[in-house]
Amino acid sequence: MNMREIAKRAGVSTATVSRVLNGNPKVNPELRDIVNKVIQEVNYVPNAIARSMNHGTTSILGLILPDITNPFFPGIARGVEDAAISKGYKVILCNTDNHADTEKTYLRMLREQRVDGLILVSASNMSEETMRQMIEDIPVVLCDRIPESKHFSSVVTDHRKGIKMAVDHLVGLGHREIAMISGPKTLISGIERANYFRDIMAEAGLPCPEQRVVPCDYRYESGFIAANQLLKDKAITAILCANDMMALGAMDAVFESGLQVPDDISVVGYDNIPFSNWSRPRLTTVSQPTYLLGVNALEILADALASSETDKQQVQRMLNPTLIVRKSSAMVKR
Amino acid sequence: MNMREIAKRAGVSTATVSRVLNGNPKVNPELRDIVNKVIQEVNYVPNAIARSMNHGTTSILGLILPDITNPFFPGIARGVEDAAISKGYKVILCNTDNHADTEKTYLRMLREQRVDGLILVSASNMSEETMRQMIEDIPVVLCDRIPESKHFSSVVTDHRKGIKMAVDHLVGLGHREIAMISGPKTLISGIERANYFRDIMAEAGLPCPEQRVVPCDYRYESGFIAANQLLKDKAITAILCANDMMALGAMDAVFESGLQVPDDISVVGYDNIPFSNWSRPRLTTVSQPTYLLGVNALEILADALASSETDKQQVQRMLNPTLIVRKSSAMVKR
DNA sequence: TTGAAAGCGCTAACAC
DNA sequence: GTGTTAGCGCTTTCAA
Numbered sequence: 001m002n003m004r005e006i007a008k009r010a011g012v013s014t015a016t017v018s019r020v021l022n023g024n025p026k027v028n029p030e031l032r033d034i035v036n037k038v039i040q041e042v043n044y045v046p047n048a049i050a051r052s053m054n055h056g057t058t059s060i061l062g063l064i065l066p067d068i069t070n071p072f073f074p075g076i077a078r079g080v081e082d083a084a085i086s087k088g089y090k091v092i093l094c095n096t097d098n099h100a101d102t103e104k105t106y107l108r109m110l111r112e113q114r115v116d117g118l119i120l121v122s123a124s125n126m127s128e129e130t131m132r133q134m135i136e137d138i139p140v141v142l143c144d145r146i147p148e149s150k151h152f153s154s155v156v157t158d159h160r161k162g163i164k165m166a167v168d169h170l171v172g173l174g175h176r177e178i179a180m181i182s183g184p185k186t187l188i189s190g191i192e193r194a195n196y197f198r199d200i201m202a203e204a205g206l207p208c209p210e211q212r213v214v215p216c217d218y219r220y221e222s223g224f225i226a227a228n229q230l231l232k233d234k235a236i237t238a239i240l241c242a243n244d245m246m247a248l249g250a251m252d253a254v255f256e257s258g259l260q261v262p263d264d265i266s267v268v269g270y271d272n273i274p275f276s277n278w279s280r281p282r283l284t285t286v287s288q289p290t291y292l293l294g295v296n297a298l299e300i301l302a303d304a305l306a307s308s309e310t311d312k313q314q315v316q317r318m319l320n321p322t323l324i325v326r327k328s329s330a331m332v333k334r
Numbered sequence: 335m336n337m338r339e340i341a342k343r344a345g346v347s348t349a350t351v352s353r354v355l356n357g358n359p360k361v362n363p364e365l366r367d368i369v370n371k372v373i374q375e376v377n378y379v380p381n382a383i384a385r386s387m388n389h390g391t392t393s394i395l396g397l398i399l400p401d402i403t404n405p406f407f408p409g410i411a412r413g414v415e416d417a418a419i420s421k422g423y424k425v426i427l428c429n430t431d432n433h434a435d436t437e438k439t440y441l442r443m444l445r446e447q448r449v450d451g452l453i454l455v456s457a458s459n460m461s462e463e464t465m466r467q468m469i470e471d472i473p474v475v476l477c478d479r480i481p482e483s484k485h486f487s488s489v490v491t492d493h494r495k496g497i498k499m500a501v502d503h504l505v506g507l508g509h510r511e512i513a514m515i516s517g518p519k520t521l522i523s524g525i526e527r528a529n530y531f532r533d534i535m536a537e538a539g540l541p542c543p544e545q546r547v548v549p550c551d552y553r554y555e556s557g558f559i560a561a562n563q564l565l566k567d568k569a570i571t572a573i574l575c576a577n578d579m580m581a582l583g584a585m586d587a588v589f590e591s592g593l594q595v596p597d598d599i600s601v602v603g604y605d606n607i608p609f610s611n612w613s614r615p616r617l618t619t620v621s622q623p624t625y626l627l628g629v630n631a632l633e634i635l636a637d638a639l640a641s642s643e644t645d646k647q648q649v650q651r652m653l654n655p656t657l658i659v660r661k662s663s664a665m666v667k668r
Numbered sequence: 669t670t671g672a673a674a675g676c677g678c679t680a681a682c683a684c
Numbered sequence: 685g686t687g688t689t690a691g692c693g694c695t696t697t698c699a700a
Contacts (some may be wrong), residue, residue: 045442048448049448053383053387060426069608071608071609074403074405078403082429092426093415111379114383220612275609278582278609280613
């Protein structure tokens with residue numbers, strides 16, 4: 001069923017049907033009613049594909065992230081989704097597992113699809129140079145990833161602030177011997193938080209030997225292993241983790257070594273994934289506003305799409321983390 | 335950059351470019367090379383929209399689910415995604431919160447978009463009648479939801495088996511006074527599991543008074559409240575929950591009432607969401623193969639799309655749950 | 669093997 | 685206020 005058919009049945013031209021469909025006021029109310037009646041009768045829905053052909057615009061956006069199965073990402077995805085729909089966009093979801101190849105495949109597919117824009121949460125090692133090439137001139141906003149060059153817009157959480165909050169919290173509790181289980185050295189996010197940690201410890205005049213910052217892969221298991229390693233250092237009274245899943249692993253390692261959280265060792269997470277509120281003890285953690293990260297990313301993108309092509313001003317937005325104090329951190333006993 | 339431009343630069347017709355792009359063998363190798371060279375040079379990517387206009391097919395699928403933020407759904411979404419990509423489809427993600435209105439809005443949008451097919455994980459109270467009307471003749475497969483009529487294909491977990499496994503496990507541990515925290519009475523999934531529970535308890539010759547099956551809303555908090563309620567009945571030694579989040583809430587309620595899991599009360603969950611393996615104690619639960627649910631849904635859909643329009647055979651697939659015995663269930667003491 | 673041309677369903681400029 | 689028509693970028697006959 002297409003417009004021509006509707007036009008025929010209503011005894012008008014396709015142009016008139018088009019006008020009715022688009023709410024063009026310059027159409028005789030009687031004709032409008034007839035057309036609408038026919039549309040109702042045959043349950044007609046206009047073809048967005050055909051419309052796209054004219055406009056050169058699809059109202060489709062691509063959302064590229066590592067893995068929707070990782071509890072950190074659904075919040076972002078939902079934020080993007082909700083904001084997108086409210087502005088008339090649909091979004092195609094792509095899971096890359098941070099593989100550059102998968103990312104390239106998706107980028108190619110999304111270009112074929114002529115998406116209007118892209119939100120990139122992925123953190124593969126693809127260079128921004130290569131990326132620019134892959135996406136040509138499709139508007140992009142990076143989410144949870146600071147662009148090296150200033151050729152991309154971005155939204156991120158202020159991780160320096162986040163790490164500082166966590167350290168300050170621990171220091172306020174009397175901790176001085178603090179270790180960190182950080183992210184992978186291969187991911188910017190991993191290196192970044194570790195560096196902030198070192199800086200802030202130094203600023204606070206606290207010790208921070210290299211072996212107390214152990215790079216891991218963000219998974220529960222690696223947190224468990226790293227904590228076991230760290231616990232050999234009997235001076236340590238607190239462990240700060242670069243994400244909540246590793247913090248969960250770390251807590252379990254503490255328990256299995258016969259110690260208690262938070263009595264013997266305080267553990268602080270990062271992200272505030274839903275589960276962190278249900279662990280035992282409930283996890284003290286730095287909350288990232290994932291939903292807002294998504295919403296903001298979409299807003300920036302939508303703004304870029306709405307504005308004229310010419311003013312390609314890049315915008316960098318930084319959102320504030322918040323410290324959620326729960327039960328996995330306590331006054332130092334020693 | 336479009337095909338005409340490529341054709342011009344390569345000194346051929348658009349037809350030839352099209353043939354090269356589609357791997358048509360009947361094209362002079364020399365011309366092919368020239369065309370490919372030009373394509374490389376200008377970094378041209380064919381326009382899927384235009385292609386769709388001819389084919390009448392978009393290779394886009396819609397995935398409608400309640401809330402990607404709920405840990406039960408990402409597994410399904412990832413399964414659908416992965417299987418879709420491997421078959422050349424892209425998927426548009428839609429969160430409905432189980433609101434019939436939102437669902438309708440999305441259905442409309444997806445129809446406009448001329449998606450080739452639909453996977454519906456949502457469980458709003460929209461009647462299948464209405465649904466059929468909304469989606470016209472777009473192929474659909476229901477996921478995690480058994481169709482009332484046989485007009486839809488579907489993939490579901492065998493919940494009867496799942497509930498039976500859980501009850502058998504508990505009975506094997508000597509429990510006889512078993513309560514259930516079930517899903518909402520407004521959702522089929524809620525009613526279904528509660529009914530299976532009653533049946534199976536009856537078959538086993540065990541008591542199952544009405545007040546021991548309390549309908550909740552699948553959230554942590556409601557599990558907590560319901561468990562508090564149930565704990566007043568001192569005879570109860572085990573609580574079976576219709577999902578893991580409520581089981582987590584139930585465990586916390588047990589602890590806060592001064593009792594122990596599993597020593598005093600055994601708690602069994604349902605779903606096996608990732609966190610169920612990290613709770614303390616680790617949760618004994620019935621695992622739903624969410625990823626496979628998604629993969630299967632997509633396979634059924636892809637098969638339907640590949641087969642001729644005429645043979646509209648509906649297929650119903652039932653996947654087996656598995657019991658994951660962890661630490662929240664133990665031998666009765668009383 | 670290659671090209672010309674019609675057409676997919678719609679929009680928008682133009683003429684009436 | 686309404687209809688005619690020329691595209692949007694591609695695929696696909698049909699001739700050559």
